[in-house]
Amino acid sequence: MKAKESKREPLFHIVRRDHMPTWNRMLIRVLAVLAALIFCGILMVAIFHIDPFRFYRSMLDGAFKTPRRRWYLLQSMSILLCISLAVTPAFKMRFWNIGAEGQTMVGGLATAAVMFYLGGKIPTPLLFVAMIAAAILSAMIWALIPAVFKARWNTNETLFTLMMNYVAIQLVTFCIGNWVKSGSGILAPMSKYGLPKFGPSDYFPNILTVAVLTVLMFVYLRYSKHGYEISVVGESENTARYIGINVKKVILRTMALSGALCGIAGLLLVGGTNYTVSTSIVDNQGFTAIMVSWLAKFNPIFMILTSFLVAFLQAGTKQVSTDFRINESISDIVTAILLFFIIGCEFFIQYKILFNHRQKGSEQA
Amino acid sequence: MEKTVALELRHLTKTFGSVTANKNVDLTVYRGEILAILGENGSGKTTLMNMISGLYYPDSGHILIGGEEVVIGSPKDAFRYKIGMVHQHFKLVDVFSAAENITLGMKDGKFNLKEAKKKISETASRYGFLLDPDKRVYQMSVSEKQTVEIVKVLYRGAEILILDEPTAVLTPQETEKLFDVLRRMRDDGKSIIIITHKLHEVLALTDRVAVLRKGEGVGTVNTAETNEAELTELMVGKKVSLNIERSEPKNCVDRLCVSHLTLTDREGRKILSDISFTARSGEILGIAGIAGSGQRELLETVAGLQKPDAGAISYLDPTTGETVNLLGKTPVQIRDLGVRLSFVPEDRLGMGLVGNMNIIDNMMLRSYRKGRSAFLNRKDPKNLAERIIESLEIVTPNAVTPVRRLSGGNVQKVLVGREIASSPTVLMVAYPVRGLDINSSYTIYNLLNRQKESGVSILFVGEDLDVLIGLCDRILVINSGRVTGIVDGRNAEKGEIGLLMTMTESRRNPAEEGREKQ
Structure with missing residues (x-):
């Protein structure tokens, strides 16, 4: 009888963990990344019959082999980081801005518009100022529209910002259609109106700008009164009201900042990199940035790591897909596997599994 | 058997x-x-x-x-x-x-x-x-x-x-x-x-x-x-004296006058109707009522968190002797008027404190605006946090521990400590010992008594009638947002307060509310 009862005992149960030391958490996350890469290697062998070491080699080559690739990696990382920085204050406020894609695009479009209409007509320094102002203001307005609706009528910001992305895409299509008379739908690069270049690579100004922004954002969130208000509103709107924070004002101010940073990303993409605009210019980085920001727990300094990781995967898997002639979706698959492991490992940080190995029956009974 | x-x-x-x-x-x-x-x-x-x-x-x-x-x-x-x-x-x-x-x-x-x-x-x-x-x-x-x-x-x-x-x-x-x-x-x-x-x-x-x-x-x-x-x-695990001390109120002057206060919520339900009372310095005014009778809203209205439909709230400044109107003012405006009003809300981690923030940052909630700098001054809050941890014997690994990891009693000590630190003239507390053990409860009662002795006017919303009767000088009973009586804490009886809490109109009101919801 007792043996039968014991059989029904569950094999294990899950228990919440105490607070884990920081270095322990980090170790678990690093292990998760390694496990993900090993899993990817196994998958490559199983599905494509690729030697896993050649797979890793190819990934590393794609990201680091030549100086050009290394600079390119830093460039794509900084654009991603810039957009991640942009969404972070909004996220800390629990305002789910998933419209960074559109905000960046609008910033880029405004930059292109200034280049298109004013390029060559006003002095170059003035043109740069106009590009910067147009990029920042336009993206700011784009971000403020959903924020006003949220603050005023408590509309759902997730849907609203998402929908604004599609409007932005249509706006770009519309403008290009108007500007390009040939009907090709491709706006030729306006390289001569590009932002000034300096440093060891063409990408250097972009990278430097984002590096400065990262530090500024870290300081803003951690040490400024604004940053503190953002945290309070995000953690508990009731507490914010209780101590007299004007919640509406904070929402508007923070979204304006979020939009402005997206505008800068758009400026760097159009004015500092491509010199033209298209509907695919942001290349979904507006959505990838959400992930980068979350993975870094909204800490700008950690975001350097997470954006690097994602940019590395994107560059590496692109090379894998050329080297082994695999469909480009391999990039998405590898990124997804990695995310699955990183997010999954949080479970082991929060909980532990206890296996039940109680003696059968009881000593007293 | x-x-x-x-x-x-x-x-x-x-x-x-x-x-x-x-x-x-x-x-x-x-x-x-x-x-x-x-x-x-x-x-x-x-x-x-x-x-x-x-x-x-x-x-x-x-x-x-x-x-x-x-x-x-x-x-x-x-x-x-x-x-x-x-x-x-x-x-x-x-x-x-x-x-x-x-x-x-x-x-x-x-x-x-x-x-x-x-x-x-x-x-x-x-x-x-x-x-x-x-x-x-x-x-x-x-x-x-x-x-x-x-x-x-x-x-x-x-x-x-x-x-x-x-x-x-x-x-x-x-x-x-x-x-x-x-x-x-x-x-x-x-x-x-x-x-x-x-x-x-x-x-x-x-x-x-x-x-x-x-x-x-x-x-x-x-x-x-x-x-x-x-x-x-x-x-x-040790002997505890179960008597709450209650000193005689001294030098009582009117401090906060609330008259004919009426509040309607978003759905158009009357939350407070025609509430009038006066809170005096150096005494504890208890507020008794069944949960949800409008106690929370009453305190929130005084604190400037709710906009009442009608009525008046006036504060008599002890230093200038002037009467200050608080009605319709925001919490920041109230503070700018020099009114030292402290409020320990019922929802400690959802309103009074931020659970994920550490003790220092929670101390800062009240004071972070001070000064013109765009940056935070964490030095004063840090000193305050350390002082409160020591004087109230808060059990915490350190001052940078998130408050949600503290036990209920310690969370409440952090909150009450912060609110008392601003040396208030009016202190409002809602269910301050809910969920606290006996020792912590008595620490809180003692803190309130010391505030009372130093001349603070205290509004105490409580649920345990024994505590209300033992601690408060006067007890205001509210019932569905109406004042049904004010009794003297020294000779009040539980049954009497219980009846005031449930007088006939309360029987009618829940049903009415239900119908309005439909």
């Missing part, structure tokens, strides 16, 4: 991380008895009951029912062994009727609501419950909802009933009724386990008391052979 063992626990242990919630707890429950599980907060009462009712799984130890060892892995298992738990927070579907809620989730054969209703009425009348099976939950008062929960458990054939702090939400009259019902259930042979920390209820109702301290069982005593002092000593 021959006693049959209904349930036996042997060496139950349960840990959460490094915290041991229960350690080697032994407990025997007999048929036909009411057993109280007594213990301070965090002593593991609820964890123990959750293991019996299948919500938690013990790390080690044995549960025996009728002498057979059993494994309870889920609430479903618990029901199979005829164990039912009535939780502190009701788990009912608002738009369903009593009968629908009771039968919800039952899978025994064909579903026949008519027959179920008959059976429900039978169960109810057998134990003296008043229950209309067709009444919808959102139209019910708190005590009616509790009745539904209890009948639900009985309907499923429970022989062992666990009630988690069932009287916390009831008026003295409703509590008496509940006790009558529980006694009838005991006489019918059921085992009733009641979790509580109200000693006088334990003495009035139960047959035996099992006391837990810091997760361990410290003994079981027969109720007839014990008294409050002994039980407290068992609970706390």
Whole structure:
């Protein structure tokens, strides 16, 4: 009888963990990344019959082999980081801005518009100022529209910002259609109106700008009164009201900042990199940035790591897909596997599994 | 009398991380008895009951029912062994009727609501419950909802009933009724386990008391052979004086005058109607009422968090002697007027503090605006945090620990400490000892008394009438947003306050609210 009862005992149960030391958490996350890469290697062998070491080699080559690739990696990382920085204050406020894609695009479009209409007509320094102002203001307005609706009528910001992305895409299509008379739908690069270049690579100004922004954002969130208000509103709107924070004002101010940073990303993409605009210019980085920001727990300094990781995967898997002639979706698959492991490992940080190995029956009974 | 063992626990242990919630707890429950599980907060009462009712799984130890060892892995298992738990927070579907809620989730054969209703009425009348099976939950008062929960458990054939702090939400009259019902259930042979920390209820109702301290069982005593002092000593581990000190109010002058205050919420319901009172310096004005009678909104309106429809709130400045109008001002405007108003809200971690922030940053909530710099000054809050940790003996690893990781009593000390630190002239506290153990509660009472002695005007919203009567100089009773009386704390009687809390118009109002919702 007792043996039968014991059989029904569950094999294990899950228990919440105490607070884990920081270095322990980090170790678990690093292990998760390694496990993900090993899993990817196994998958490559199983599905494509690729030697896993050649797979890793190819990934590393794609990201680091030549100086050009290394600079390119830093460039794509900084654009991603810039957009991640942009969404972070909004996220800390629990305002789910998933419209960074559109905000960046609008910033880029405004930059292109200034280049298109004013390029060559006003002095170059003035043109740069106009590009910067147009990029920042336009993206700011784009971000403020959903924020006003949220603050005023408590509309759902997730849907609203998402929908604004599609409007932005249509706006770009519309403008290009108007500007390009040939009907090709491709706006030729306006390289001569590009932002000034300096440093060891063409990408250097972009990278430097984002590096400065990262530090500024870290300081803003951690040490400024604004940053503190953002945290309070995000953690508990009731507490914010209780101590007299004007919640509406904070929402508007923070979204304006979020939009402005997206505008800068758009400026760097159009004015500092491509010199033209298209509907695919942001290349979904507006959505990838959400992930980068979350993975870094909204800490700008950690975001350097997470954006690097994602940019590395994107560059590496692109090379894998050329080297082994695999469909480009391999990039998405590898990124997804990695995310699955990183997010999954949080479970082991929060909980532990206890296996039940109680003696059968009881000593007293 | 021959006693049959209904349930036996042997060496139950349960840990959460490094915290041991229960350690080697032994407990025997007999048929036909009411057993109280007594213990301070965090002593593991609820964890123990959750293991019996299948919500938690013990790390080690044995549960025996009728002498057979059993494994309870889920609430479903618990029901199979005829164990039912009535939780502190009701788990009912608002738009369903009593009968629908009771039968919800039952899978025994064909579903026949008519027959179920008959059976429900039978169960109810057998134990003296008043229950209309067709009444919808959102139209019910708190005590009616509790009745539904209890009948639900009985309907499923429970022989062992666990009630988690069932009287916390009831008026003295409703509590008496509940006790009558529980006694009838005991006489019918059921085992009733009641979790509580109200000693006088334990003495009035139960047959035996099992006391837990810091997760361990410290003994079981027969109720007839014990008294409050002994039980407290068992609970706390040392002798505690149970008398709240109350000094004579000195130099009382009017400090805060509220007149004809009326407040309507977004749905157009009257929350406060025509409330008038005056709070004086150097006294504690208690506010009594059934939960949800408008106490929270009253304090929030004074603090500038709610915009009233009509009325006046004026503050008499003790330094200038001027009268300042507070009506319609925001919290920041009130502070800018030089009014030193502090407010300890009911919802500590959801309103008074930010759970994920550390103690220093929580200290900063009140003061971060100071100065013109765009950056924060963390130095003063840090000093304040350290001072409060030391003077109020807050148990925390350090000042940068997130407050959500502190125990309830320490969380409250952080909040009260911060609010007192701004040397208020008016201090409003809502349910300041809810969920606190005896020692912490007395620390809070002492803090309030010291504030009172230094001339602060204190508004104290409380739920425990014994505490209100013991601590407050005057008690304002409100009932559905109306003042039904002001009594003197020194010679007030519980029954009198209880009646004021439930005067006739309250019977009408919940039903009205229900109709308006439709």
